Amino acid sequence: MFHLIKYCLITIIREKSVVFWSMLFPILLGTLFYMSFGSHKTELETIDVALVEIDNSEMSQNFIKFLEMIEDDNDKLVSLEKLSKEKANDKLENMEVTGIYYACEEPELIVTGNNINSSILKSLLDTFNRQAQMYIDIAMENPAKIEEVINTGYKEFVNETTLTGKSVDGMVQYFYSLIGMACMFGSFIGYLVSTQLQANVTALGLRRAVSAVSKFKQIIASAFAAVFVHYVSLAVLLSYLHFILKIDLSGNIFKLIGICLTGGFIGVSLGILVGTLSKLPDGMRIGILVAEGLVLSFLAGLMISGIKGLVEENCPILNKINPAAVITDAIYSVSVYDDPGRYTTDIVILIIMSLVVGIVTFIITRRECYDSI
DSSP: OHHHHHHHHHHHHTOHHHHIIIIIHHHHHHHHHHHHHTTOOBOOOOEEEEEEEOOOOHHHHHHHHHHHHHHHSTTOOEEEEEOOHHHHHHHHHTTSSSEEEEESSSOEEEESSOSHHHHHHHHHHHHHHHHHHHHHHHHHHOGGGHHHHHHTHHHHHHHTSHHHHOOBOTTHHHHHHHHHHHHHTTHHHHHHHHHTTOTTTOHHHHHHHTSSSOHHHHHHHHHHHHHHHHHHHHHHHHHIIIIISOOOOOSOHHHHHHHHHHHHHHHHHHHHHHHTOTTSOHHHHHHHHHHHHHHHHHHTTSSSTTHHHHHHHHOHHHHHHOHHHHHHHHHHHHHTSOOHHHHHHHHHHHHHHHHHHHHHHHHHHHHOOOSOO
16 A cells, blocks of 8 residues: 555656646745735724613623723724614614624623624623623632722733734735635645546556556545645645745644645545546646636635625625635634634534545545446
């Protein structure tokens, strides 16, 4: 098996077009992004939210002060609008606000979607609840200290979190989308190994078809080699972005590697799937690969800033079935918003996609046979 993998690796590396699209092109594009955008910085997007005061309890008033301090912060994370319950519901239904905060004895939040802004609003509510509980615990255990703790104010506590105080490179989303596109471009490697297993497509496939090695071993060796080469390409890209261009890919590096592993596998699997369409002309299949990578990357926000958010608002299901968008979203969850729940969801979606595509391509490839060679 090792012998098979070795020569599969050699045949992949010798294909200059594959090396260009999987490794050199993302690096070249990342360099052009860096030269165009430089180190321009912008702040996090302001989130419009409605505030409904249900009662005049102490907890309700403290919650309102908490939100007002966040609104007055220089980073302008949220924009509050105090409304009646009916008007707030109308604005939420018309998507004029992202959510509604209810100020009462037990503050509540209502949102209609499951996106990054909704996660931020929920995190702010959780932040308030944790600090309120901290005050209660301190008052019970050491009442003499409660005034000192309260005098520190909510703002000091909030400024320590990434949600309210972190400045983000407004152009860094393009680099996140670039990583998603690089994962998708693994389809060129998958396409290459797929055609090298088909006797009616390439001379190498013909030789493999008449060899004594089982088809199963050939498929496993080719898939392993393709995935390995693609992972090396992604590792080179991440290293180039982080160490050479100094792009902030902050966050848990192991989680970022996990994103590339799952994203890279589905990219290779999609390429193998397209490669199994042997009845189509070679040029048409290459066109499908290019169109697939570019369209998915476009919808993930590579070409136009904000396109991913626009898709989320009007057709959120597209972001769930678009691997490039899921990869980009997972990177945001790790590097910007520190949302473990969203990261886990994205990884599970990528794994499911990879398994489905991988199983389908394996069945098609293994069952393929020829009347004569």
